[in-house]
Amino acid sequence: MRGFRCFAAAVFLASSASLVAANADDPTTAPNAENGLNPIDADTLAHIRDTAMTSGWAYQQLSDLADRIGPRLAGSRGAEAAVAQVAEALRAIGANVTLQPCKATHWVRGLETGELVAYPGQPQGITQHLSLTALGASAATPAQGLVAPVLLVHDFSELAAQRQQVKGSIVVFDEHFSQLLAERGHAGSAYAAAAEYRTRGPSVAAEMGALAVLVRSVGGADYRLPHTGITEWRPGQVPIPAAALTTEDTDLIARLSTQGPVRIKLVLTPQSLPDVDSHNVIADIPGRELPEQVVIVSGHLDSWDLGTGAMDDGMGLTAAMGVAQVLQTLHLHARRTIRVIAWMDEENGSGGSKAYYESVKYQLPTQTAAIESDFGLGRPLGISADILPAQSDWLNPVFAALAPLDITAFDRRKGELGADIGPLAGVPRFAPVLDTRHYFDYHHTAADTLDKVDPDNLRREVALLAVLSFTLAEMPEAFARVPADVNTH
Numbered sequence: 001m002r003g004f005r006c007f008a009a010a011v012f013l014a015s016s017a018s019l020v021a022a023n024a025d026d027p028t029t030a031p032n033a034e035n036g037l038n039p040i041d042a043d044t045l046a047h048i049r050d051t052a053m054t055s056g057w058a059y060q061q062l063s064d065l066a067d068r069i070g071p072r073l074a075g076s077r078g079a080e081a082a083v084a085q086v087a088e089a090l091r092a093i094g095a096n097v098t099l100q101p102c103k104a105t106h107w108v109r110g111l112e113t114g115e116l117v118a119y120p121g122q123p124q125g126i127t128q129h130l131s132l133t134a135l136g137a138s139a140a141t142p143a144q145g146l147v148a149p150v151l152l153v154h155d156f157s158e159l160a161a162q163r164q165q166v167k168g169s170i171v172v173f174d175e176h177f178s179q180l181l182a183e184r185g186h187a188g189s190a191y192a193a194a195a196e197y198r199t200r201g202p203s204v205a206a207e208m209g210a211l212a213v214l215v216r217s218v219g220g221a222d223y224r225l226p227h228t229g230i231t232e233w234r235p236g237q238v239p240i241p242a243a244a245l246t247t248e249d250t251d252l253i254a255r256l257s258t259q260g261p262v263r264i265k266l267v268l269t270p271q272s273l274p275d276v277d278s279h280n281v282i283a284d285i286p287g288r289e290l291p292e293q294v295v296i297v298s299g300h301l302d303s304w305d306l307g308t309g310a311m312d313d314g315m316g317l318t319a320a321m322g323v324a325q326v327l328q329t330l331h332l333h334a335r336r337t338i339r340v341i342a343w344m345d346e347e348n349g350s351g352g353s354k355a356y357y358e359s360v361k362y363q364l365p366t367q368t369a370a371i372e373s374d375f376g377l378g379r380p381l382g383i384s385a386d387i388l389p390a391q392s393d394w395l396n397p398v399f400a401a402l403a404p405l406d407i408t409a410f411d412r413r414k415g416e417l418g419a420d421i422g423p424l425a426g427v428p429r430f431a432p433v434l435d436t437r438h439y440f441d442y443h444h445t446a447a448d449t450l451d452k453v454d455p456d457n458l459r460r461e462v463a464l465l466a467v468l469s470f471t472l473a474e475m476p477e478a479f480a481r482v483p484a485d486v487n488t489h
């Protein structure tokens with residue numbers, strides 16, 4: 001994070017361009033030879049912003065996704081219903097919609113129960129219920145469940161130090177999500193640190209002979225809700241049962257474990273089925289001069305199955321869809337094509353992202369910029385960008401247009417700005433900076449529902465994405481490719 005940007009230096013240029021498609025010879029859109037900056041008409045960007053801020057269309061799409069379909073786990077009927085609904089909504093506003101075939105993971109949740117069946121001080125006849133939920137790609141226990149002793153560890157080094165006890169046990173990873181970091185604006189770092197135990201912990205413990213793994217939920221609130229998410233196995237590895245425990249129940253096991261041996265009965269009956277055929281939804285607003293050049297603005301269509309996916313990633317997806325609606329309302333065609341993509345299977349296998357990459361990998365230079373919005377429900381605060389340092393000022397017109405919304409933070413970073421646009425090596429990538437202090441309260445839980453989303457935050461995000469995408473698609477010269485080995489920090 002580079003901190004807050006100074007707007008005094010923002011470059012404003014003549015603002016006489018019409019809101020209808022600008023003429024290629026229009027001097028207001030010609031490059032400024034003197035300072036090398038890309039002039040973008042300030043009035044046009046203001047109209048885009050204001051149209052987004054007065055439109056309820058994106059929130060209507062979000063309501064339709066969350067309330068009419070609900071969960072959209074890859075491979076499920078909900079995911080397929082979402083493909084049809086999103087495609088229809090984008091067709092209805094006149095975008096050029098195509099369905100791009102892709103594969104989608106097909107993992108189906110089953111029964112999931114946990115019980116403390118033996119522990120120090122246990123009164124006769126008493127067992128204790130554990131609140132847990134299977135992780136994506138988890139294997140099943142035997143139908144009648146399995147009973148095994150608990151080995152509770154805090155990190156991988158503690159696991160390695162106790163490797164003799166791993167075989168035949170249920171390993172519990174007690175790695176805490178740092179809400180303190182999240183509240184200070186570093187939720188991404190807090191998530192990355194804790195989620196490593198969800199993604200890699202079961203695989204590492206399985207290699208040492210664990211029967212099953214429970215992972216402390218990766219989240220910042222204490223409402224005794226388990227947070228699901230994907231876990232990953234090495235190629236060829238035989239998966240074991242793996243689930244997320246609530247933070248409260250992890251603490252309970254931790255307290256009892258200090259007093260003596262603890263045994264758990266675990267029943268998980270998920271199924272991993274063959275991948276299914278599915279689709280990305282792609283909706284183009286064709287460019288008026290360089291239609292073959294593309295600016296992607298995107299979110300993912302699938303969601304976890306416990307909640308209704310309103311914030312992850314209903315909010316990001318419908319904000320991206322809102323870009324098309326705003327531009328169609330204003331009859332605006334930028335120089336390049338603006339391509340809204342609703343990605344399939346982001347949460348489980350990135351089937352949609354892989355299919356898109358395969359379709360453009362021999363023509364990557366046509367992909368001039370890619371935006372992904374997948375960071376929840378918070379108020380938009382700024383923009384993250386993986387661009388060359390020398391070109392940071394090219395975003396000045398964007399920040400000038402968004403300043404009235406207090407969208408002013410600029411975060412130039414190297415690295416992932418979205419899982420789906422990740423494979424587009426060298427393409428300048430962007431993401432909105434959102435207030436994430438409370439994103440991980442609900443992330444991947446049953447509480448990811450429509451009521452969590454403030455419609456005003458969604459309008460602001462549409463405004464951000466619309467102003468940014470239009471600018472990226474309109475600038476006379478696109479941002480330079482970003483070499484993978486350039487350190488932009």
Ligand SMILES: [Zn+2]
Pocket residue numbers: 300312313346374
């Ligand atoms: Zn997501």
